[in-house]
Amino acid sequence: MAPSPTGDPHVGTAYVALFNRVFARQHGGKFVLRIEDTDQSRSSTESEQAIFSSLGWLGLTWDEGPDVGGPMGPYRQSERTAIYREHIQMLLDNGHAYRCFATAEELAEMRAHQKANKLQLRYDRRHRELSKEEIERRLAEGQDYVVRLKMPEDGATTFTDGLRGEITIQNEEIDDQILLKSDGFPTYHLANVVDDHLMEISHVIRAEEWIPSTPKHVELYRAFGWEPPQFIHLPLLRNEDKSKISKRKNPVSLEYYERVGILPEALRNFLGRMGWSMPDESEKFSLDEMEANFTWAKMGLGGPIFDLKKLDWLNGLYIRELGPEALVDRLMGWRIHREALLELAPLIIERIERLEDVIPMTSYFFGDDFTLDDPQALIPKKRDKLSTYRAVKSLTEAIDNTHPWNAETIEATLRGQCEALEWSPRDLFMPTRLIVTGRKATPPLFETMEALGKARVQARMRASLKVLKP
RNA sequence: GGGGCGUUAGUCUAGUGGUUAGGACACUGGCCUCUCACGCCGGUAUCACGGGUUCGAGUCCCGUACGCCCUACCA
Numbered sequence: 378m379a380p381s382p383t384g385d386p387h388v389g390t391a392y393v394a395l396f397n398r399v400f401a402r403q404h405g406g407k408f409v410l411r412i413e414d415t416d417q418s419r420s421s422t423e424s425e426q427a428i429f430s431s432l433g434w435l436g437l438t439w440d441e442g443p444d445v446g447g448p449m450g451p452y453r454q455s456e457r458t459a460i461y462r463e464h465i466q467m468l469l470d471n472g473h474a475y476r477c478f479a480t481a482e483e484l485a486e487m488r489a490h491q492k493a494n495k496l497q498l499r500y501d502r503r504h505r506e507l508s509k510e511e512i513e514r515r516l517a518e519g520q521d522y523v524v525r526l527k528m529p530e531d532g533a534t535t536f537t538d539g540l541r542g543e544i545t546i547q548n549e550e551i552d553d554q555i556l557l558k559s560d561g562f563p564t565y566h567l568a569n570v571v572d573d574h575l576m577e578i579s580h581v582i583r584a585e586e587w588i589p590s591t592p593k594h595v596e597l598y599r600a601f602g603w604e605p606p607q608f609i610h611l612p613l614l615r616n617e618d619k620s621k622i623s624k625r626k627n628p629v630s631l632e633y634y635e636r637v638g639i640l641p642e643a644l645r646n647f648l649g650r651m652g653w654s655m656p657d658e659s660e661k662f663s664l665d666e667m668e669a670n671f672t673w674a675k676m677g678l679g680g681p682i683f684d685l686k687k688l689d690w691l692n693g694l695y696i697r698e699l700g701p702e703a704l705v706d707r708l709m710g711w712r713i714h715r716e717a718l719l720e721l722a723p724l725i726i727e728r729i730e731r732l733e734d735v736i737p738m739t740s741y742f743f744g745d746d747f748t749l750d751d752p753q754a755l756i757p758k759k760r761d762k763l764s765t766y767r768a769v770k771s772l773t774e775a776i777d778n779t780h781p782w783n784a785e786t787i788e789a790t791l792r793g794q795c796e797a798l799e800w801s802p803r804d805l806f807m808p809t810r811l812i813v814t815g816r817k818a819t820p821p822l823f824e825t826m827e828a829l830g831k832a833r834v835q836a837r838m839r840a841s842l843k844v845l846k847p
Numbered sequence: 848g849g850g851g852c853g854u855u856a857g858u859c860u861a862g863u864g865g866u867u868a869g870g871a872c873a874c875u876g877g878c879c880u881c882u883c884a885c886g887c888c889g890g891u892a893u894c895a896c897g898g899g900u901u902c903g904a905g906u907c908c909c910g911u912a913c914g915c916c917c918u919a920c921c922a
Contacts, residue, residue: 497848619914680916
């Protein structure tokens with residue numbers, strides 16, 4: 378299991394983690410968590426922390442990982458750069474890789490030209506056969522370079538996918554993949570192959586989107602003289618319109634499901650039903666039962682659509698099974714506890730006269746107690762629907778990128794948007810307030826949004842986008 | 848554009864040559880009941896299309912269509 382710590386932990390990550398864990402456990406193997414933080418600009422430690430806590434919440438615990446350690450560490454790719462450099466040198470020495478000095482602009486130009494002339498979009502291998510002198514010269518000049526894999530020019534690469542059987546791809550279809558970026562960090566392809574080998578990973582269970590690049594990985598194993606692992610590609614979870622599941626069309630962050638009160642065992646169960654079924658086809662089963670009955674033979678290949686309705690039904694089943702006592706415990710473990718109320722108390726204390734006022738005043742913190750249906754209500758005076766839509770859309774994206782989530786960062790985002798959009802705070806904040814709380818009068822917006830939680834705010838922002846959509 | 852993968856009701860799925868194509872969600876009719884929900888009983892609705900192989904095809908083969916993914920110094 379090797380997620381990259383970019384953004385908020387994703388339901389697709391949990392899906393892949395579930396099957397990895399079930400399979401590993403069933404075979405008495407180790408379920409390893411490796412953090413693929415090779416993209417310096419997108420990776421963050423908060424995101425890594427969030428992966429730990431979300432996967433932990435789901436109960437998909439790992440046997441080895443950056444936080445728990447293990448014999449194959451380090452488990453964070455950013456701490457393994459020396460290993461990659463060493464291995465890239467091996468490839469350079471044995472002629473399976475070469476330096477490419479083309480700049481990003483140069484490559485963009487090349488692609489534009491290929492596109493204009495309806496040619497194959499592929500690196501033209503302009504630096505594949507640079508002379509030793511030429512390389513030395515450019516190196517001496519201090520030119521930046523990347524290292525690319527030297528794919529065979531002809532023939533084909535065949536590998537076995539555990540679910541689909543043999544897959545063959547013509548080598549001429551495969552790009553000379555960049556293995557080492559000019560910043561000295563490896564790309565997924567190199568780091569993944571090197572680590573999987575060094576960590577003695579026997580089964581690579583990952584999403585289907587990796588199938589087209591698997592030949593590159595096979596070629597890399599060959600270049601190193603290593604035995605490749607078993608590859609198993611899971612179908613991709615889908616939105617309602619069948620596209621790959623995405624936050625624009627679905628709540629995808631695990632935090633969202635926790636926040637709205639989906640039980641971890643229900644989400645696990647539901648994920649386990651995506652593409653897979655128990656031998657007796659039961660709908661409700663535990664992790665242990667899944668482990669006991671797991672087999673790839675029961676895995677389907679069509680990309681399953683993530684159906685929230687069925688998740689809710691399943692969750693209801695689990696809740697009823699809890700019984701009143703355990704339900705109360707769950708409630709207290711969820712949001713009805715001292716810390717959560719303590720977060721709300723300062724926001725409402727000046728606004729209530731009787732204790733009972735707390736209930737209506739805080740209801741929107743706990744659930745969706747309102748629905749947006751009238752776009753007019755969201756449009757400020759002197760603005761129209763389209764510009765409001767655009768403003769909300771822009772704000773939604775800005776919120777996606779707001780890390781960490783607290784009143785200060787939220788304020789910075791909102792005010793930044795005011796400037797970027799040239800909207801007054803008044804014009805932007807009121808619709809935002811309406812969207813996230815359903816009310817015109819609330820405690821201060823930034824604190825309210827913080828308490829609401831990012832996932833819920835994101836969900837409500839996107840719901841409003843549907844209402845405003847031209 | 849090129850390549851790859853896929854396709855059983857609206858959705859999740861069972862099905863490995865012979866079934867009235869089974870189950871679940873959703874939808875819907877009823878029962879239970881002060882209401883609602885739960886629960887229970889019932890209903891509507893499916894093998895993408897076209898060829899072939901076969902006594903017989905959802906199941907095997909070929910083609911087509913459609914969908915998705917990849918085609919980044921992101922993973």
